[in-house]
Amino acid sequence: MSLLPFAHALAAKQDLPVPAWLFAWGASIVLIVSFFALAAGWRKPRFEEAHWRPLGAGLSRALCGRPMQALYGALGVFLLGVAIYSGLRGTEAPDRNFALTFFFVTAWLGFAFFSALLGDVFRPFNPWRAVGRAAGAGFRAIAGERPAHLAYPRALGRWPAAIGLLAVVWLEVVYGSSGGVAIGLDPETAAAAAFAYSAYTLAMMALFGVEEWCERGEVFSVYFGMFSQLGWFGVEDGKLGRRRPLAAATHWATLPGSAAVVIASIATTSFDGASEGAFKSAIESTFHWFADRGIGLTASLRLADTLFMLACFAGVALVYLLGVRGMRTIRGAPSLATLRVGFAHTLIPIALAYLVAHYFSLFVFQEQAQFTYLLSDPLGTASTDLFGTASGGIDFTVLSATATWYVQVGALVVGHVLGLTLAHDRALVYWPDYGQAARSQYWMLAVMVAFTCFGLYLLSVANG
Amino acid sequence: MLPLAHVGHYLWTLYLLPILFVVIGIVKTTLSERRRKGSDD
Numbered sequence: 071m072s073l074l075p076f077a078h079a080l081a082a083k084q085d086l087p088v089p090a091w092l093f094a095w096g097a098s099i100v101l102i103v104s105f106f107a108l109a110a111g112w113r114k115p116r117f118e119e120a121h122w123r124p125l126g127a128g129l130s131r132a133l134c135g136r137p138m139q140a141l142y143g144a145l146g147v148f149l150l151g152v153a154i155y156s157g158l159r160g161t162e163a164p165d166r167n168f169a170l171t172f173f174f175v176t177a178w179l180g181f182a183f184f185s186a187l188l189g190d191v192f193r194p195f196n197p198w199r200a201v202g203r204a205a206g207a208g209f210r211a212i213a214g215e216r217p218a219h220l221a222y223p224r225a226l227g228r229w230p231a232a233i234g235l236l237a238v239v240w241l242e243v244v245y246g247s248s249g250g251v252a253i254g255l256d257p258e259t260a261a262a263a264a265f266a267y268s269a270y271t272l273a274m275m276a277l278f279g280v281e282e283w284c285e286r287g288e289v290f291s292v293y294f295g296m297f298s299q300l301g302w303f304g305v306e307d308g309k310l311g312r313r314r315p316l317a318a319a320t321h322w323a324t325l326p327g328s329a330a331v332v333i334a335s336i337a338t339t340s341f342d343g344a345s346e347g348a349f350k351s352a353i354e355s356t357f358h359w360f361a362d363r364g365i366g367l368t369a370s371l372r373l374a375d376t377l378f379m380l381a382c383f384a385g386v387a388l389v390y391l392l393g394v395r396g397m398r399t400i401r402g403a404p405s406l407a408t409l410r411v412g413f414a415h416t417l418i419p420i421a422l423a424y425l426v427a428h429y430f431s432l433f434v435f436q437e438q439a440q441f442t443y444l445l446s447d448p449l450g451t452a453s454t455d456l457f458g459t460a461s462g463g464i465d466f467t468v469l470s471a472t473a474t475w476y477v478q479v480g481a482l483v484v485g486h487v488l489g490l491t492l493a494h495d496r497a498l499v500y501w502p503d504y505g506q507a508a509r510s511q512y513w514m515l516a517v518m519v520a521f522t523c524f525g526l527y528l529l530s531v532a533n534g
Numbered sequence: 535m536l537p538l539a540h541v542g543h544y545l546w547t548l549y550l551l552p553i554l555f556v557v558i559g560i561v562k563t564t565l566s567e568r569r570r571k572g573s574d575d
Contacts, residue, residue, distance in 0.1 A: 095552055098556070509567075512560040515556060516553065516556045527546060
């Protein structure tokens with residue numbers, strides 16, 4: 071039996087020993103205890119340096135050498151091509167077509183999860199980077215010099231990636247849900263969007279340079295790169311090395327728009343959950359308001375959803391900025407702009423926690439489909455069985471609703487404790503007096519408790 | 535009998551309470567520190 075790719079949680083009631091809201095209280099207590107533990111025991115910054123150490127030269131060569139880079143890139147291009155082809159030529163049924171699960175589950179969630187653990191695993195597989203580098207190498211071979219590029223405007227920073235992130239989620243959640251059912255995004259539209267995005271990305275790479283665009287504007291490089299800052303491994307000068315987990319994040323948010331990327335990540339995940347639960351009746355009321363004024367039904371629904379998604383973005387940004395404003399009240403505080411940039415990376419573990427909490431069960435179930443019937447019959451036409459797994463299906467018993475809830479709570483608690491730790495560590499850089507540093511984090515504690523309770527509320531309503 | 539038919543609509547307030555407790559605690563701590571600093575000066 072297959073599962074529609076957009077059912078984000080198993081539709082069954084959990085069997086909990088206490089009401090769901092008590093979990094929010096428990097999680098908040100854990101955060102408060104963590105805050106005091108950090109204030110008492112963490113007296114100097116530990117994450118400002120990543121302490122990168124190279125792994126063996128042989129391992130680096132085996133995993134990061136030029137032949138392997140070419141192989142990874144070719145694999146990325148091939149998979150993108152298969153997904154686009156499946157979307158354009160395969161079945162319209164979204165749960166039977168390779169494209170949707172590959173784009174929105176395997177790639178979107180898989181790269182995020184594994185990047186957070188292992189480091190930037192998307193970079194070698196990035197199909198657009200591979201094509202861009204190949205094109206650049208071809209140009210050099212023919213012209214005898216590197217292609218010229220425009221200087222990337224510094225003020226633009228990662229804003230194109232932040233807007234692109236909102237657009238990707240808008241496509242999946244707003245445009246795709248506009249038919250009033252959860253499977254509104256058809257494979258052909260997803261494939262067309264991927265094709266259009268490929269053209270846009272390659273054009274931007276030609277204008278500004280491959281690495282420049284990947285660092286700043288390419289949505290998936292920036293998004294997965296953000297999570298990769300938490301990971302254990304990193305590549306420097308072509309060598310693979312191990313580093314202190316979380317430490318690379320402390321220098322990630324220096325480009326303009328970085329805070330917007332991580333806020334967009336939290337906001338879009340929140341909206342995806344809230345639109346099915348907590349905001350559902352408000353979205354319906356807004357939809358009716360637009361429809362009663364003569365706007366078409368589909369347009370009214372998209373407009374209502376878009377407004378609420380933007381409201382989520384504004385709400386998450388406001389909570390963060392209130393925390394920043396609160397830190398500013400402590401004597402010796404740097405400027406608001408410095409604080410806003412300096413603490414943006416502390417939201418990355420929260421963005422990851424929200425992603426895990428909201429999509430963990432979808433990933434566990436839908437990846438079974440990805441590696442069984444979708445792999446063997448990518449077009450979904452029942453005419454191929456490439457690997458003999460076309461008759462496979464999803465085993466829903468591997469994960470109960472109760473286990474899912476505990477994973478969700480655990481992810482939110484761990485993510486917010488890590489966020490609190492990063493914030494406390496950064497505060498010790500700005501306030502050499504550790505007492506003032508700890509006091510400065512009162513408001514970040516409030517921010518973390520707010521995000522935790524909000525996340526658990528959304529999940530409890532969505533789970534029913 | 536208590537009118538509990540619609541109490542489910544207000545469960546969200548229980549998620550708000552920890553945030554309120556933390557914010558009230560912060561405000562009280564900040565005000566008492568300022569008062570103490572003021573009296574020391």
